[in-house]
Amino acid sequence: MFDFLDGYDVLGAFWMTVKLTALSAVGSLVWGTLLAAMRVSPVPLMRGFGTVYVNVVRNIPLTVIILFSSLGLADVFGVTMGSDDFKVQGFRLAVLSLIGYTAAFVCEAIRSGINTVPLGQAEAARAIGLSFSQTLTLIVLPQAFRSVIGPLANVLIALTKNTTVAAAIGVAEAAYLMKTMIENEAQTLLIGAVFAFGFVVLTLPTGLILGWLSKRLAVKR
């Protein structure tokens, strides 16, 4: 029944999906945290930048962002991302786009976490003479992170599935192989089921582990 899988590197395609997800997850966590810090900072210019960035980027479809990165950045403006090989270029552009897009959602998740930290915590930190960045990194963010592991897990699962959009610019991940197989095998339903199952295998443990973590680490108030 599953002999149509012969000759296709399904595991390799999912490994590409994992690589895209992992790199984009780390990148968007860093960039998203920075954005969240900007959005709560006392400097109006940074607050404005953070607000505009989040509201613009999260309202543009990911397909448009990824296609623009390839059609616009690479083809028109000649941004090569340090490689002339289209395969490498496509992968790097996809990671860049996924980071830029996902960071907007990470930022909003973290900002909601910051809002759960009682104002007294920040006031007390200021009272003992800590600066804004010290207050944020030592007092507020550690508490905020512990309360938003659940929402961040949702963002991570969405990111895993969003990597399929990278097939639009020729990155050889799971959705790309699925297109190839459907083109060759005329087995749409079975192939679709195999790849759907693959994504469940990737995302279900993520959700379970992070759900368990978020319960263990939540700050009880």
Add this chain to the structure above:
Amino acid sequence: MKLRKVTAASAAALVLALTATACGGDDSKDDTGSSSSSGGSGGKIKVGIKYDQPGLGLKKPDGSFAGFDVDVATYVAKQLGYKPDQIEFVETKSADRENALARGDVKFIAATYSINDERKQKVDFAGPYLLAHQDLLIKSDSDISKATDLNGKKLCSVTGSTSAQNVQKSIAPKANLKEYSSYSECIAGLQSGAVDAVTTDDSILAGFASQDQYKGKFKLAGLKLSNENYGVGVKKGDSATVDKINKALEQMVSDGSWQKAVDANLGPADYKNEPAPKIGVIVPNAS
């Protein structure tokens, strides 16, 4: 006590199953009823085409359809006893063609549907009605003249398409292949110079190059890198329709409307078509 519960439960399950099948029976009866009423010469016929391939199957902004596949479909439908206003064109994307036929959504499909063994297990084919070849579209002043020229060149095709796979496997494994989700994006890249060549079936390329905004800018390399036998897809087992369509195709060739349709839709790009293929003769690939 326990046994009684189990019996009761299984009885309930049986009743549910019976009602469910009864409903299913009713539904299917309704379905056949409506489809037979629409199948007569007074009703409509649904035909699968592509909406996004200029020259072959294109839905124009005003809602009308144009292209070689559309002309073939219209001619075949006429021979089956349907006037042009009784034809309803339905979009069948590549991935959905087998299912659309199996479900009975469309009577037949004329949509750059290459006959191959995997597909033949799922659907029946009438035809072939056109022999296309994988080819390259290049700028008019380009110096690419053979497949090996492609190694090291920048090439564009559609994600997962047979043409893209052929390039990576055999034609030019060292070519720098960029893949987009549609040919329009590749053509835009060719125009801006981001890629050196676009590859897929010559008929599709000729259709794109025949568009007004590209006239005179691009040419076909004429390489014949593969053989694609376009057939008309019909539901598996419906041999009566296959025979009728084959007859219609033969007549289309013999009365000259076939050549007229090729010239009108694909001609402007200097496309040299193969002579009309004989029904049932499939030209295999070299490899």
